[in-house]
Amino acid sequence: MALLETKDLGIVFGGLKALDDVYLKIEEKEIIGLIGPNGAGKTTVFNLLTGVYTPTKGAIRFMGKSIIGKKPYQINRIGIARTFQNIRLFKAMTVLDNVKVAMQQHRRYNVVSAMFRLPPYWKEERKMTEEARELLKIFDMEDVAEQQASNLPYGQQRKLEILRALAARPKLLLLDEPAAGMNPTETHELMETIRRIREMFGVAILLIEHDMSLVMGVCERIYVLDYGTLIADGTPEEIRSNEKVIKAYLGG
């Protein structure tokens, strides 16, 4: 059974077919790329998978169960987490709190014990802080834990978004242009980190990216979208030499 499978997935926005007939299949611990020209519908796929939009047709099955109609927070809790193309951190909160707020949703201690500082609160709170700090270590960000998220440089904000998504312990991580705005060195580092995250967390990763060096370097399979439909899928080598893909990217 695939971790995630979509069949005939489509959505119409006021008469415009934004996506049509999208078939995706992601196995556990795979790293998959989703590419295509601007406006091809890549982020729309993410929005469908995370419940932001409800598809007008087709099926999405995650771990064998349909997730259509589930709310975004429910989908996050069953194991699909994401980052955003334009960074959407909780900027007024600290780096540590950004991570903790995303992990605490499956924690159980009640308001009363929190207000009166009862032992269960302390225990849970300490455990969460430790875990959050562990997560920050992945990107060497322990020393900025207490800083306000908005004070981080751009590259670290992107990294923090990935950590915040990982805090929910997802089985599938969706990365929306993780390398946007990064220089070649940073992009190369990111490639290593993506592999490391897969090993550490046993998570499958679906990533949208325009940086072909990253996509070709890290992805095991790639899906190509153009005008809302899939025009190709295969290994990086296959995609590189695919006529339709070359045409879609170069025009003509």
Next chain:
Amino acid sequence: MDFITQLLNGLGLGSIYALIALGYSMVYGIVQLINFAHGDIIMVGGYALYVMLVIAGMPLWLAVLAPIVVCGLAGVLIERLAYQRLLTHNAERISLLITALGVSIFLQNLFMLLFKSDAKTMPPMFGSGVFELGGLSVTYSTLINIVVSVVMMIGLQMLVNRTKIGKAMQATSEDAGAAKLMGINTNKIIIITFAVGSILAAVGAVLYCNTYPQIKPTMGNLLGLKAFVAAVLGGIGSIPGAMLGGYLLGVLEQLTKAYITTEVTDAVVFAILIVVLLVRPAGLMGKNRKEKV
């Protein structure tokens, strides 16, 4: 000494404004809605207290719990019935505002129907004695107002900054869309915010009825408006701002009454509001939101 007495009286009055202002500010912070029905929650609390204390003849300690429960429920009910659908469908803010006004008018008329429109007198409740020290003389109820409001504020700060619900509130207020995708049930957080805001207003209602022992169905209008002014003065969306705005408004009002004239109190108070907002458009503790162009 007289000045300090007036200052304390102002803080006592301001404590009530502050407690109500917190509800405006919290709700605004989380759903960008000016909940004009919030003032009427005080009125609902006042009548809940009246029914328990005067009509049912319950003991005071039991009666003061009634507004807490009734207002909390009323806040949740109003959110569910009147606002939730609009919020989940991303309705225009103006529709929400009009709905809020509608809820306010509905509540006032409902209570006129139930209790007639004339004012009811509350029996004396607590702290009617006078505290004297040197030249200082204030009623105990004034001191109780101040202490209770400070305690509530500390509790609220702890809730917002130290608990997971509070963190989720902050996240929802900053970016509800992202919060949902991080596993936060924003609907639940919004309901909790309304409940907490209304419970604070209920405490305000008890203190108000004790200090100014008269209730009527339209009492929420001016009281709500002033608390709203306090919230804006402090910087709407900011919790410490709402408290500061409340105290400041109370003190200004009291000092104007004591040293200038009683007749133009509201004119002076609102003039100060206009001046403050001209100088600091985001309020005293509000943050200027920078818009990216």
